[in-house]
Amino acid sequence: MDAATLTYDTLRFGEFEDFPETSEPVWVLGTQFSALTEKDEILSDITSRLWFTYRKSFLPIGGTGPTSDTGWGCMLRCGQMILGQALVCRHLGRDWRWVRGQRQREEYVSILNAFIDKKDCYYSIHQIAQMGVGEGKSIGQWYGPNTVAQVLKKLAVFDSWSRMAVHVAMDNTVVIEEISEFPPRATVPTHCSPGTALWRPLVLLIPLRLGLTDINEAYIETLKQCFMMPQSLGVIGGKPNSAHYFIGFVGEELIYLDPHTTQPAVEPSEDGQVPDDSYHCQHPPCRMDICELDPSIAAGFFCKTEDDFDDWCARIRKMSCSRGSLPMFELVDSQPSHLISADVLNLTPDFSDSDRLERFFDSEDEEFEILSL
Numbered sequence: 412m413d414a415a416t417l418t419y420d421t422l423r424f425g426e427f428e429d430f431p432e433t434s435e436p437v438w439v440l441g442t443q444f445s446a447l448t449e450k451d452e453i454l455s456d457i458t459s460r461l462w463f464t465y466r467k468s469f470l471p472i473g474g475t476g477p478t479s480d481t482g483w484g485c486m487l488r489c490g491q492m493i494l495g496q497a498l499v500c501r502h503l504g505r506d507w508r509w510v511r512g513q514r515q516r517e518e519y520v521s522i523l524n525a526f527i528d529k530k531d532c533y534y535s536i537h538q539i540a541q542m543g544v545g546e547g548k549s550i551g552q553w554y555g556p557n558t559v560a561q562v563l564k565k566l567a568v569f570d571s572w573s574r575m576a577v578h579v580a581m582d583n584t585v586v587i588e589e590i591s592e593f594p595p596r597a598t599v600p601t602h603c604s605p606g607t608a609l610w611r612p613l614v615l616l617i618p619l620r621l622g623l624t625d626i627n628e629a630y631i632e633t634l635k636q637c638f639m640m641p642q643s644l645g646v647i648g649g650k651p652n653s654a655h656y657f658i659g660f661v662g663e664e665l666i667y668l669d670p671h672t673t674q675p676a677v678e679p680s681e682d683g684q685v686p687d688d689s690y691h692c693q694h695p696p697c698r699m700d701i702c703e704l705d706p707s708i709a710a711g712f713f714c715k716t717e718d719d720f721d722d723w724c725a726r727i728r729k730m731s732c733s734r735g736s737l738p739m740f741e742l743v744d745s746q747p748s749h750l751i752s753a754d755v756l757n758l759t760p761d762f763s764d765s766d767r768l769e770r771f772f773d774s775e776d777e778e779f780e781i782l783s784l
Contacts, residue, residue, distance in 0.1 A: 423780075426649055429695050430446055430696075433472060433661060433768060435662045437660075438661070439453065439456050439457060439658055440460075440643050454696075458689065458691050458693055459508045459509040459690070460492070460495075460668060461491075461496065462491065462668050463491040463495065465480050465481040466480065466528050466671060466673065466675065467675060467676065468675055468676050470528075470537075472536065477550065477551050478542075481673045484536060484556065484777070485655075486556065486558075489670060490559035490563055491742070492647075493616075493644050494534060494563050494567075496644050497644055499646075500715065501613055501715065502573070503518055506767060509687075511688065515528060515684075519652075528677070532570060534566055534718070539563075543562050546561055555707060556707060556708055556709035557618035560579045561618070564577040564616070565616075574612070575613070576612070576614070578677050579616045584742075584747065585740060587745075589746065593718070613712075613715075614644070614711065614712075614713055616710070617712075619659070619709065619710060620707050621634070621706040621708065624706070625702070626701070626702060626705075630739055633736045638659045638660055641722075642712040642723045643712060645659070646710050646711065647711070648707060648708030648709065650699065650703050650704060655667040663700060665700075666697070666698055667698070668697070669697050673687050677689065677690075682684075697747045706764060719722070727742045728742060759761065
């Protein structure tokens with residue numbers, strides 16, 4: 412059976428390899444577990460992550476476009492998953508757990524409604540696909556990790572409820588000055604002291620290339636350490652022919668959520684509640700050898716407060732000084748003179764630079780292939 416045509420029931424009741432019995436620690440989005448004594452906790456944590464997959468029978472994208480994203484939308488769905496995790500951390504907290512059949516908190520329902528497959532939902536497949544047109548991607552065309560990161564950044568501007576700052580760090584470089592001075596700062600209310608700025612929760616996305624055709628093994632330990640950070644949102648990327656949302660590792664295997672199953676589009680009820688069983692992966696998670704990872708990825712981190720960001724910077728600096736691993740990106744205080752200007756990086760909500768963004772940053776898309784149906 413082709414991966415693109417698997418159904419939810421096939422996945423839910425099919426044969427999946429159980430989680431390994433190993434003494435090695437299991438890391439999931441900054442949280443450590445024991446596979447020997449905390450298997451139920453591991454599965455509960457992973458099941459609680461939002462799982463966005465191919466959908467069918469939604470209203471046509473753009474009015475006349477596709478009614479399913481099967482075969483082309485896997486990276487878009489991975490983008491939804493990494494941003495969905497940021498929204499969960501923002502509104503519910505990292506330790507929140509989903510319980511099947513239980514009436515959910517209002518914040519959870521609001522998060523899920525932002526991803527429903529309708530044109531008026533902030534982060535729907537419709538919005539991502541149509542915003543991608545400005546990045547040079549026609550509707551139905553496959554995205555690479557950087558393209559989806561750029562699109563999510565633009566869409567987050569309109570999410571007045573979450574009020575998150577999405578920053579996409581380019582050229583393998585995170586510039587602290589750009590983050591601390593512009594993107595996460597909000598205009599202060601009039602009752603606050605003049606001249607002060609309020610931190611907005613930060614989603615930091617870092618598109619990276621960790622090798623030419625295969626991942627350079629020198630990056631593997633650094634990649635693992637990223638999953639161990641409390642700020643971790645995971646990694647979007649994949650292997651040849653498909654994209655996945657990587658949320659952790661055990662030993663030399665990555666743990667991931669796979670969007671390659673087609674489920675019917677979901678319609679919220681009149682009271683706004685969403686039938687949500689199909690938005691949570693209720694079987695043992697998928698795993699793959701870390702060496703099989705395609706080198707083109709985007710790593711994500713969430714810093715709810717400025718202290719969280721300062722802590723993240725300290726961890727990255729410490730990691731860069733450790734022996735036996737190669738830093739995946741550089742952390743600098745200010746913009747290096749050899750890099751292109753902030754205007755070209757499109758750090759403001761002005762969307763006029765998308766053509767230049769495409770030329771500069773999207774060469775990695777050609778490394779992936781669309782799934783054949």
